């Protein structure tokens with residue numbers, strides 16, 4: 001399925017939690033030290049991980 005995920009990079013502290021939970025969707029930009037979304041198209045299993053990542057972000061800056 002496809003959804004629109006967005007990270008508020010002004011708020012992101014680059015902790016890497018989202019990437020640890022769901023590396024197929026989130027990645028840390030080495031230069032910026034901020035998270036980015038690398039896939040907007042994923043299956044239901046990955047969707048659950050994305051939900052977990054959203055809930056686990058300490059800043060709450062992942063919107064989806």
Ligand code: SF4
Nearest residue numbers: 012013015016018057
């Ligand atoms: S969990 Fe939140 S604050 Fe941490 S890297 Fe991901 S988007 Fe940024």
